[in-house]
Amino acid sequence: MNNIEQTLSIIKPDAVERNLADDIKDIFKKNNLNIIDAKKIHITKDEASEFYKVHQSKPFFNDLCTYLSSGPIVVMILEGKDAIKNYRKIMGATDPKKADENTIRRLFGISIDKNSVHGSDSTENAKKEIDFFFKN
Numbered sequence: 381m382n383n384i385e386q387t388l389s390i391i392k393p394d395a396v397e398r399n400l401a402d403d404i405k406d407i408f409k410k411n412n413l414n415i416i417d418a419k420k421i422h423i424t425k426d427e428a429s430e431f432y433k434v435h436q437s438k439p440f441f442n443d444l445c446t447y448l449s450s451g452p453i454v455v456m457i458l459e460g461k462d463a464i465k466n467y468r469k470i471m472g473a474t475d476p477k478k479a480d481e482n483t484i485r486r487l488f489g490i491s492i493d494k495n496s497v498h499g500s501d502s503t504e505n506a507k508k509e510i511d512f513f514f515k516n
């Protein structure tokens with residue numbers, strides 16, 4: 381079965397600031413994740429809070445929203461076979477120290493909060509997150 385899906389990627393402020401966007405995009409292309417749409421934006425803390433609202437009860441929520449709104453980010457729609465699972469795999473575990481070798485977070489992440497990239501975790505969330513940034 382050819383399960384073509386779309387997922388949302390965010391290159392977070394720590395990676396944009398270190399000019400890693402092109403290196404990360406190369407990894408997407410090598411792994412058959414096609415970039416369907418992309419834009420560089422700088423969101424407000426309120427927008428970050430809306431995006432991450434599933435985490436609103438977590439102790440790290442406030443710092444997470446401050447961080448995501450601290451500088452420019454690149455948001456992208458990625459498309460490919462099993463894109464959601466494929467992208468989560470090449471992204472690596474949330475904590476770069478625990479991520480497998482050659483994953484994006486292992487290669488570029490600084491810490492659990494400055495972990496360079498976001499990726500949707502389910503079909504339902506991928507749809508919601510794509511709509512959040514790309515539906516006007």
Ligand code: UDP
Nearest residue numbers: 440444473474492493494495497498499501
């Ligand atoms: N995060 C954090 N501290 C934690 C757990 C998560 O700062 O203890 C941040 C981290 O940047 C992570 C984001 O919150 O990427 C969302 O957390 P989630 O559990 O959804 O991880 P992800 O899906 O990004 O791997």
Ligand code: MG
Nearest residue numbers: 498499500501
């Ligand atoms: Mg998540």
